[in-house]
Amino acid sequence: MDIIQFIKQQFEDNGHVAYGEDISMGEHMLQSAYYAEQKNSSDAIITAALLHDFGHLILELPEDITEKGIDGYHEDIGAKFLAPYFPKQIIDGIALHVQAKRYLCAVKPKYHGQLSQASKNTLTVQGGPMDAQEVIAFELEPFYKEALQVRLFDDLGKEAALTHPDVDYYLSIAKQFVGK
Numbered sequence: 001m002d003i004i005q006f007i008k009q010q011f012e013d014n015g016h017v018a019y020g021e022d023i024s025m026g027e028h029m030l031q032s033a034y035y036a037e038q039k040n041s042s043d044a045i046i047t048a049a050l051l052h053d054f055g056h057l058i059l060e061l062p063e064d065i066t067e068k069g070i071d072g073y074h075e076d077i078g079a080k081f082l083a084p085y086f087p088k089q090i091i092d093g094i095a096l097h098v099q100a101k102r103y104l105c106a107v108k109p110k111y112h113g114q115l116s117q118a119s120k121n122t123l124t125v126q127g128g129p130m131d132a133q134e135v136i137a138f139e140l141e142p143f144y145k146e147a148l149q150v151r152l153f154d155d156l157g158k159e160a161a162l163t164h165p166d167v168d169y170y171l172s173i174a175k176q177f178v179g180k
């Protein structure tokens with residue numbers, strides 16, 4: 001399978017799915033990649049930011065399923081699907097981006113207040129802030145810093161109106177990592 005073509009198709013077919021913020025899921029993912037590039041991130045981080053909610057695209061589940069108290073574990077689904085095609089640095093950035101929120105809520109007192117309402121709502125379902133042992137375990141993850149960066153861009157990519165390059169542009173960055 002041409003994974004880049006497949007990802008593009010998912011954006012086209014399912015990108016419109018609601019995100020629980022004012023924008024669609026596809027738009028949120030593109031904005032996350034945009035902010036990663038704006039902040040001079042590596043191509044691997046830009047790719048992870050672009051794909052961090054891929055699990056939502058392939059599931060077609062809106063983020064507000066959490067209003068019903070269900071955690072779709074979208075980060076695991078996306079990471080597992082993409083793992084055969086991308087290096088661990090990118091996969092872990094995707095897989096750990098929810099844990100990164102739980103981590104930041106534990107170690108940065110001001111972080112929770114900066115989260116969007118949807119992110120606050122999902123936090124509860126996702127387990128709330130990490131406890132001290134979970135914080136230690138998270139810092140042992142080899143790519144936890146990558147996940148923290150992805151989280152930052154995830155939190156930024158929620159603008160109602162933002163001009164940015166299209167999915168083809170970001171996929172041209174992602175392409176270099178396929179099979180690496």
Ligand SMILES: [Fe+2]
Binds near residue numbers: 028052053154
């Ligand atoms: Fe996200």
